[in-house]
Amino acid sequence: MLPEKTFEGRTGIITGGATGIGFAVAREVARLGGRVIIASRKEEKLGPAVEQIRSETGRADAAHYHVLDVRDAAAVEAMAAKVDGDFGRIDFLMNNAAGNFIVAAEELSVNGWNTVINIVLNGTFYCTSAVGKRMIEKKTGGVMLNVIANYAWTGGAGVIHSASAKAGVLALTRTLAVEWARHKIRVNAIAPGPVDTPGAAERLFPDPMIMEGIRKTIPLRRFANLEEIAQAASYLLSDYSSYMTGENFVIDGGQWLSGSDYFTRLKQMMPK
Ligand code: NAP
DSSP states (O other): OOOTTTTTTOEEEEETTTSHHHHHHHHHHHHTTOEEEEEESOHHHHHHHHHHHHHHHTOTTSEEEEEOOTTOHHHHHHHHHHHHHHHSOOOEEEEOOOOOOOOOGGGOOHHHHHHHIIIIIIHHHHHHHHHHHHHHHHTOOEEEEEEOOTHHHHOOTTOHHHHHHHHHHHHHHHHHHHHTGGGTEEEEEEEEOOBOOHHHHHHHOOSHHHHHHHHTTSTTOSOBOHHHHHHHHHHHHSGGGTTOOSOEEEESTTGGGGGGOHHHHHHHHSOO
16 A cells, blocks of 8 residues: 555546546545546536545545546547646546447447547547647656556457457557656556456446356456555556556456466366
8 A cells, every 4th residue: 555645746637537447546546645637428427526535535626527538639638738727737647438348249330349449549549648748848757557458468359349449558558658758757557357347347247147257267266356456556656666667567366367277177177
């Protein structure tokens, strides 16, 4: 757990920060003294999320919101300009907003493909570009954290749109880590394994049997909890990770390595 005041004097944007993982990270960063601007489409979720953070921290300035569709490049640019104008700087950006659903590749429509690519890959680029150029112009440096998933490098049968978009975000992360190091901007990714958020549960594991099946693919035999992801993300957003850039921080209970679990498979093959 990071020390109190780790984020004191820091201001940053978390897309999709009103729910699930984004909200958990926003709460943690605010608890540690930071000011978070959460940005997503539904004001009815943003308002209560901001109120909760303000009341938990006792600081009216701990959280603010901005209604935003990350697919709209002009709206993203306007948000970055507003946050920069209102607070004088942007210290960090967490690209967390995403859309996803399970579909066989041959049944995925062009519209479905474009929707996910536009949110995850294009939205990440729009936000990164709008915030990054301000960090560069002001010479403040900064930190970016992109939320991906372990199928960014394994591929993800059933989620071709999301896997392709997250793979693109991983490439973007590594590219900018090198390109923007000279501007003192660190760019990392975090790859959570399954986390039981309402958004993910509805779209990706809507049934207890599916959840149980997924649980069995995780060597630690459980889903991550939000605190585990929030603490890892806070570390990556903080100065405690000041020498890390271009890294992909995997926090998935060993799930992506489970294909190498010959031991369990051998036991299953043994005659009873
Ligand atoms: P979630 O609560 O549904 O979060 C997704 C957020 O993105 C929502 O707050 C949503 O808010 C926002 N969003 C969606 N479309 C948007 C758009 N066009 N513009 C702006 N915001 C948009 O789900 P989550 O589980 O916390 O997921 C958060 C991140 O973790 C995602 O990047 C996801 O891919 C990643 N992840 C999750 C898991 C998991 O098991 N939960 C595993 C690996 C990776 P609005 O609908 O109000 O816009």
